[in-house]
Amino acid sequence: MRSPQFSSFVILVVLLVVFGVADGNFLSPLNISNMMAFLPELGIIALGMTLLLTAGEFDLSVGAVFGLAPVVVMLLAQNAGVDIGVALLAGLLLCISIGTINGVIVTKIGISSFLVTLSMLLIVRGAALYITQGFPLKSWDQPGFFVTLLAGSFNIGAFRFYTSLWWFIGLSLLAVYVLRYAKLGNWISAIGSNRNAAVARGVPADAVKIWLFIATSVLAGLAGMISAFRISAASPVAGTGYELEVIAMVVVGGTALTGGRGTILGTIVGALMLRAIRNGIVLVGVPGLAYNIFVGVIILAMLILHALLQKNAARS
């Protein structure tokens, strides 16, 4: 019961109870529906980030990709008259290229992923601002198959859910499977734990890392599309700061920033927790401008807790 996911889970429950008691609206169907609408967008990116962190790398460009992908897709569809399916395919290829460039530079040239993806953040965000001249695109008013697929909504009783929740659940199950039960997961953990040992056993470490960079970029782009379709608009500044929020979700869940130890369940708990905190502290009346202070303090407290548990486990 010392596992990091479990302690995060306990804290999540405590937070939910505290917020629920402090403000009656917190657990209302409307508020829960609200949280569930936002949750998948960051949560989906966090799944990719968890795998990447477990392999010992990370990606700061996800927030920028979240912004650029829908901008490119909607520009193509609105201004160039490209079919939306084709435009989405172009967006997918764009994300794959960004992930590939990140991965190849990190593994083949050997520059740390911090520096490579920080530069990529600037390039991608800059590109989004430049091609839109800094203005949000005009709103997307064509419902259709893809809009329903990514951002359709449905009601269950008093709750309103988006199809993005299904995407998040499906991708979470896939990620749990890959990391815990598949051969690939064994490789990912081994690479993050001791890369040379993994390579000495014939594990194609560079290829695995490149694919993880690609997966993370694609997931960031998917999340960006979901968000843009949900609000029927794409903005070049969408997703600003998401990279840090996502990394916070992942490490709060118990995945080690240093690689080797990753937990998807922990990340899901972490995503729920950050969502609940952001939502709850507004409801209980913390002034909007002060709420990053609370978020920061809670994240720090979680990390201290994990570190202490880790130390205890090592001692026993």
Added chain:
Amino acid sequence: MMQEVLRLQGLQKSFGSVRALKNASLTLKEGEVVALLGDNGAGKSTLIKAISGVFPIDRGDIYVRGEKVSIRSTREAMDLGIETIHQDTSLAPDLSIARNLFLGREPVNLKWLGVFAPLDLAKLRDAASALLKRVGISKKLDADALVSTLSGGERQSIAISRAMQFAAKVIILDEPTNNLGVEETHGVLRFVKEMRDAGHSVLLITHNIHHVFEVADRIIVMRRGEIVAEQTVADTDLLTVESLITGADLSALMKRAQ
């Protein structure tokens, strides 16, 4: 006559201006233990990394059972039956013993799923437990325990059992008894003998000459990237070997001192 298993001819390897291997040639036969000796920086680890596919060689040829091969990756070396236990790296501490034992060669179900194939966890655990028993690690180890909770000696034993597991033709051990206690050291030496008796060839790198005389059939000495001597253990003695390693004529010195 014993069959030749591995032959290296004129291997060269430089790291920038450092010529780590100048012109290394050697032959390894079936069922023999060859000790590779030499001072720090002589090029021993570089030589065995070249054979095990950690990096490509600049020049030279490698023959396995008489056939010329090119070893471009660790996977290719393993597929040729060459298993290596490296001096500096061997296990992933965050993985369990069982997962480490089968790293890179995981037993899976639904093989057609490729890297997404599910691990055969039951088989993984059973095979790992059986292996741990066979290697006779003093303490009883749980196959699910994380490697980060093991002692240095236990880790070494795990790495060795892994090489044993895949019953390679050639097993290369780079300073396997470093940091080991007395009992564990004897375990390793016993393992080397067992492997030889089972017909495998062993290339053993060590700085402990006593171990050499205990298990090796032949000695190869390297100095500054070159192989400078080759002797059968039966025809030599400790002092001669020591002087070969350092390059100083110790036996002459000893005579003068008397």
